[in-house]
Amino acid sequence: MRRAINWLRGTVTLEVWGPFLERFFNICAAAGLGLWNVETQEGHRARVTLALWNVRRARTLAEKAGCEVEEAGRGGLPALVMRYRKRYGMGMGLIALALLFGVFSQFILVVEVEGNETVSASEILTALQSEGFGVGSYGPGVDVRDLSNRMLMEMEELSFLTVNISGIRATVIVREADPVPEVADERAADLAAARDGVIVRLDVTAGRTVAEEGQAVLAGEVLVSGLLTHELGDGSGTVWATQQVRAAGEVWALTRRTLSAATPLEALALDENGSVTEGWSVEILKNRLNFYGNSSNLDRRCDKIAILYPLTLSDGTILPFGVWKTTWQSWNEETAPVDPDWAEQLLRETLTERLEALVGEGEVLSARWEVTAADRALTVTLTAQCLEDIAQTVVLEG
Numbered sequence: 001m002r003r004a005i006n007w008l009r010g011t012v013t014l015e016v017w018g019p020f021l022e023r024f025f026n027i028c029a030a031a032g033l034g035l036w037n038v039e040t041q042e043g044h045r046a047r048v049t050l051a052l053w054n055v056r057r058a059r060t061l062a063e064k065a066g067c068e069v070e071e072a073g074r075g076g077l078p079a080l081v082m083r084y085r086k087r088y089g090m091g092m093g094l095i096a097l098a099l100l101f102g103v104f105s106q107f108i109l110v111v112e113v114e115g116n117e118t119v120s121a122s123e124i125l126t127a128l129q130s131e132g133f134g135v136g137s138y139g140p141g142v143d144v145r146d147l148s149n150r151m152l153m154e155m156e157e158l159s160f161l162t163v164n165i166s167g168i169r170a171t172v173i174v175r176e177a178d179p180v181p182e183v184a185d186e187r188a189a190d191l192a193a194a195r196d197g198v199i200v201r202l203d204v205t206a207g208r209t210v211a212e213e214g215q216a217v218l219a220g221e222v223l224v225s226g227l228l229t230h231e232l233g234d235g236s237g238t239v240w241a242t243q244q245v246r247a248a249g250e251v252w253a254l255t256r257r258t259l260s261a262a263t264p265l266e267a268l269a270l271d272e273n274g275s276v277t278e279g280w281s282v283e284i285l286k287n288r289l290n291f292y293g294n295s296s297n298l299d300r301r302c303d304k305i306a307i308l309y310p311l312t313l314s315d316g317t318i319l320p321f322g323v324w325k326t327t328w329q330s331w332n333e334e335t336a337p338v339d340p341d342w343a344e345q346l347l348r349e350t351l352t353e354r355l356e357a358l359v360g361e362g363e364v365l366s367a368r369w370e371v372t373a374a375d376r377a378l379t380v381t382l383t384a385q386c387l388e389d390i391a392q393t394v395v396l397e398g
Contacts, residue, residue, distance in 0.1 A: 035048045119158065256384070279325075348382075
């Protein structure tokens, strides 16, 4: 950023020589005169670079040190304007570019997040945008304290947030709050069957078992009750008290699952020899300016590919400016046959993944496949016998 500012304001390279060259550097340092690109040479000579507006001061300080100074060259925007001062169009363009750069340098163009671990940077940036801060915000007008307070009220996951603004770059520094411990659900509940099955094993840790091994149960049927009864000890079976608890445990049962999937045996084919249309657009602060006609007039039977070429600084920082290249590849309405073996294999893999997700920690004991082709479509049906935990918690009312 400092290089860019120096380029806009202009620089001068000076040749300095004399027997007291070190005294010249000491006087410049004491006076706060900035020098850079210092190159010492033989014969008590040196070459230095400084800002254009400091040339007179440098000459005066050199006289005090008993040194002589000679200008070796100028650089930056003023020198460029003077070089092309007779080319009015180019000069006006350079001035407009400088003004544009000066305007954009007051706005936030890069926002980075530091200190986050569990909360993603995209979540934080989205929340900041909802509070009116992000790429395109006017830097000097940002009230950091107010923004931080509003963000901490909106995002309970954060305990600290501040924003450091340096030129076009804003660094959001956060510290995450300690996670709130999960509170166990202690409400009274039954264990009921999640689906039909034949019970193989019961591992009950709490509650009253009302089902038994080898019993066939229907979905929704209570397997372990959360209502405990206490009877008198005289053998009469008289209930003198009841107690509600949260039933817990596992109920393993043999189940049967039937899954089906279908796919067409014909598909649209891309026409590689079809027409290709290209369009270019410019992106400025997430706004796109198209240099092509109305895209709604283009043939809808096409593939659209858009590639962004962003403006990137030398350190890898991506700015919110860039060029979009959009390509439309047309395709026809002709259909091509789909390999039935490939389609069947794809459907088998899809159904297998679905079944494994449904069974979870259970086990698939056997599987039977059925493949049918009709109406230009292939259908695959999977019928499986599984061993799975069918117990699900149902909270008691009242």
